[in-house]
Amino acid sequence: MITPDDKDWTWVLSRPCPGCGFDASACPTHEVAALVRQNARTWNRLLDGGVIKAGRPDPSAWSSLEYACHVRDVYARFDHRIALMLAEDDPLFPNWDQDATAVAERYDDQVPASVVAALATGAAAMAQRLEGLTAAQWQRPGRRSDGSIFTVATIARYMIHDPIHHVWDVTRLVV
Numbered sequence: 454m455i456t457p458d459d460k461d462w463t464w465v466l467s468r469p470c471p472g473c474g475f476d477a478s479a480c481p482t483h484e485v486a487a488l489v490r491q492n493a494r495t496w497n498r499l500l501d502g503g504v505i506k507a508g509r510p511d512p513s514a515w516s517s518l519e520y521a522c523h524v525r526d527v528y529a530r531f532d533h534r535i536a537l538m539l540a541e542d543d544p545l546f547p548n549w550d551q552d553a554t555a556v557a558e559r560y561d562d563q564v565p566a567s568v569v570a571a572l573a574t575g576a577a578a579m580a581q582r583l584e585g586l587t588a589a590q591w592q593r594p595g596r597r598s599d600g601s602i603f604t605v606a607t608i609a610r611y612m613i614h615d616p617i618h619h620v621w622d623v624t625r626l627v628v
Contacts (some may be wrong), residue, residue: 460597465614473621477610485609486583493576517623522560524616527569528575531612538595548598
């Protein structure tokens, strides 16, 4: 049984992640789009190498396929959130229970090639949106349902940690 992740990961905006090593606090905002594209290429390499597959390494950890599904959904969800931030004044984002989504969407029963293709499509859309932003748009605000306040710049840097961290999760499982 997977223990639901109820940690507040916003701390990644102020210090390096001790797990994956990514430092969102030192990441220039204008580099996030390139990191998104690089991350999608990494997921494609993992798929080509046979790493993305169903089957949990143990009952308490997601499979590499579940991580890929989650990253696909991260790109879609955060692209939508940034679109809201650009279109509305200080939107409030509904809560997203990633663990409930994994169960409801049957992440571990999906087709790895389809998942990674959708991940790449979502990453490309996210990168394109970020590359087209003006200086003023990077400062537009939005809020999470738990009260965390973001600008487009901070939510982009917060978001990119997740896909990078999950590549680390998946590759450390491969021995």
